[in-house]
Amino acid sequence: MGSVEKTIRHLDVLVVGGGPVGLITAFQLAKFGHASSIAIIEKHPKSSQDQYGRAITLYPRSSELLDQLGLADELAQECFACRATVSYDKDGKEVQGRGWYFMENMKDTQWDFALVLRQKYQEEIFRRRLREFGVGLEAPVELVSVSVDESVEVSGYKITAVTRNGDTGVEETIMCKYLVGADGGRSFVRRALEVPFDGSTTEDKWVRIDGMIETDMPKNRTYGAIESPTHGNVLWAALDHGATRIGFAFTAERQKVYTEFNEAAAVAEAVASVKPFKLEFKQVDWYTVYSVGQRVARSFFTKDCIFLAGDACHTHSSGAAQGMNTGLHDACNLGWKLSMVLKGLAPASLLSTYEGERLPNVQKLINYDKDISRLMTMQLPIGWKGDPNADPNEILGVVMEEASTFTSGLSIAFDINSINVKGSFESSSYPTPVSPGQRGPDVHLYKPGTNEITRLHSETPNNAKLYIVVFTGEPESTSAALKGFDKAVGKSKVLSDAKLPISWLTIPAKSGPSAFELLGTMPLGKVFYDSKQTAHTRYGVDLQKGGIFVLRPDGWVGTAAALKAEAVRELEVYFKSLLSIE
Template identity: 30%
Template sequence: MPTESKVDVLVLGAGPAGLMCAQGLKRAGVNVRIIDKRPKKVAAGQADGVQPRTIEVLQSYGLAERLLREGNQMHMVAFYNPSPNGGIERTGRTADITAPSARYPFEVTLHQGAIEAIFLDSMRELGLEVDRPIIPTALELSHDENELRDPQSYPVKVTLKHLDFGSEGQDDTEIVYAKFVVGADVLTFSGAHSWVRKTLGIIMDGEQTDYIWGVVDLIPSTNFPDIRNRCAIHSSNGSCMIIPREGDKVRLYIQLSDKDVVVDKATGRVDKEKTKVGPEELLEVARKSFSPFTIEKAGEIDWWTIYLIGQRVAQKFSVHERVFIAGDACHTHSPKAGQGMNASMNDTHNLIWKMTYVLRGWADISLLRTYEFERRKYAQDLIAFDKKFSALFSGKPRTEECQDGVSHEAFLEAFQTFGAFSCGIGIHYSPSSIPSMPNITELKHQSLTSHQTVGMRILPHVFVRAADARPFEIQDLLPANTKWKLVVFVGDIGPGKIKQIERVAKLADDLGKSTGLLKRYEDGVFEILTICATVKECLNYTDLPEVLRPHWSRVLLDDVDMFGRTGGKGYDIYGVDPSQGAIIVVRPDGYVGTVTPLEGVKDLETYFDTFLIRTL
């Protein structure tokens, strides 16, 4: 007889999306289990680029420090184009990241196995391990509407097969009953088959391109001067991209022609058995593209693959808000813009807190609809960006003989135009993603924070703690701990600011009354962070009403540190008038949900009543 078990959330697939999901849910106290068909984590290769926004997200879980320590940072990008004298020449250099508000103004590159190790070690400290090697063989979802609406029911039945059960007579089958299932079960570089997606019958919209690329990870021996910078090379022999990696390693993306590769017409993928191109042949193509510079391998090839660029988005990201798909299971695109792993991890980062709230009974199950609303729109935008970027990168360069080719100016303009989006900083969740919420509730006070857009991540900035003048990056005070943060910009409440002091006192009364916002939902939903536009010499943190200083560490000043090296001008950064103030509501995933004036507690109550379950 197969063994049977129950779990709140079953995560299928221990790639970056699945690991992000599992660790976040475990931190939140959710009963989560994660399985994977691989006996071990990825050893080398696969995805390797972590964008600035994803670094911020990892920092919110306390995981960025190790990434920054072990990974390589890319600060500059160089562009090479055909030279009139033959070969290639450098036509420009610029910043790798073109988003001024990036807290981390660079990409980090590190092979996927090392990135997975960061999650795995963190999970191990929390008492969670990946169960392997296991594959799902059947998935059944209840059709009972009452059961599907009850977040405490177990409407998903998943049959698992343990691949390492070798004892004769031992049953290798297990039945798991889950409240929710997350399918993050695509583990190949090009975003191939997802068992969960296929089982659910979810169709991918999009197309396979004609762009064929090879990838090689190696330690090079070269006289190429920009080998430690990200490089976009357009040559008469085809295009190439250089991604510097940890240590002395680099990754080469090498454009191939259809005559080099055999494509399986049935699957639309490279037939690696019939294709005779291997790593040595890829390196030979790269040598021609690098001319007049030379490049050889110093040692063995670390990893390689060949793929066709597919650009597709799933028609839906969940079934009945009980089984979800994430990462490459629901969107595939070119890896050269460094989006795949980042989009995947941010998918489940978006889902973690929503699932936690529903499981805790803090929010209605309809909140889970917003996962598809927000992340599918982002995936569609990502595909639109990727189509333009891939066409430019894979197109022939403009030369005397090819005037219709891609010019350096056109490529550079596209690189800079899409910079904020590609690094994740420009992700913007549309209003009204919460069911039944009218647009006006979220946006009617947007003018109070003219530089902090509702629907985008909270801007980074350094403030000074009132109690001890210690500078802090605000994002570090808003961790991914499943709590909503009320960031209260109270304005200047220094000596003589009687009117503003009275407004702040009234706000504290409105928030703290027995039927008020802080009492009407479960304890632990909110954290308050108060920011004063008053210099440190003129304010004690104890000057604030108790509601607005729940702990001595939760009061900040928009002032410079003791040596004037950092901090200050924070109200300008967010576009808040110090004479007016504002309340910025930050979601548990770091995105701004809404903005209200200090007198806007009723608007806050209306906002949260649409999806949180009241206890009063």
């Protein structure tokens, strides 16, 4: 018998890792039209019997990003929506303004709460939604080798990946243009590409345990902290489906008690950690003991074709519950950029902005995390210059509050670069509420005719398109400028090109029976009324002058221009730098 010829599969993108970051990356690519040319592999078998545990919390900005992808509603159906927090001192007395208190002040968003849903349930939703596009998670399938032929031109099949099926042992060769390593802290992709992973792992050990419990702790369906003299700043998190998570420092002193750390030990330590409150486990779903490390990959994008995302390029403690959030931010920054390049709508140079935008924010997180993780183990931060006898619990409250808008994700911003460009728009208020590189705030708007309330984020879903949002201010004041701009748009080959990934919205600061009559000209794109003028105020738009904002597919502001005919030239320059326009 002759030998069987092995087939080679050709793909645009291979995603390695079937956790939330890999699934969201693959979901975006499938949603944006690449379902037939992508694959996602995971070396561990995935089923409805998956372990519990791992990540649990999505902060507001992560929920917004998933909302604009059409995924957040399903998460909200199952989640525990946490808006309340509590902190107890070592005697069980409530103390104000400490621990997770910042969660009660996450405003300026519809998703003004911690969305608590264990990773197991989140992944089930993401896998199901991915299958709707005909893309299934291939598991158990392991990446066993990866190489890059740098003589192949950019956007060619530069990458050769060999995978092995964990059930059958069959190996497959995949040639692909791009590969995304979302394969966790021990990333095979990162190691195979020899990308240095800078940082350190501490000797500190932490325990997390989930299950069904009974307790006399008064406010037990919250995000709570118990300031234990023996177990550090103890995490108490109400979970989905009535469960609870308890997390604490497992000090060297406590470790000496156990020859083996098993479920019974995890339960015993959890009971001790929440004293003076009583705790009884009716059922243990999951527990783990782990070391805290803060590491960052030296590169998130290498060889012009391989990306690292999530824990594959940054690891930190779960102290501030940021792991999955940071990974989702990676995925949502990368998804639309990769799609535009694959479709030939943007030059390959757009991909370098992924590392340029994500790396500084990851470094900022790591710096906060170093302090938070030490304070949670009752140690003052390294290099602490304050009172050497300060209470770490008090300092932790200050640090958590200081980091609050970054932790919630609402203040995460990107530097000015080729896709975040300062334009001619000048705000009527100082400091400017929204600038290029900052998140575009969600604001309430009203639909014409029905006057139904809608939200800007609902009307600017992430479809890998950019949105030009024209705030017209009060039409009687801006009519001439709007007509001039409208006329110039009609003459612009760029802005009137239907093939480009650009959509329009027009937002007047008044409502009327007809948008055409209200504006005195045909509106650009869909019209939504800002009759209460809250949207104009939040974006800092003068009602007498109006303004134009470009929102990126991921919801950050790309540029902002004054409402005038000359803005068309400004927008053309912006889009020519971002998109492939002749």
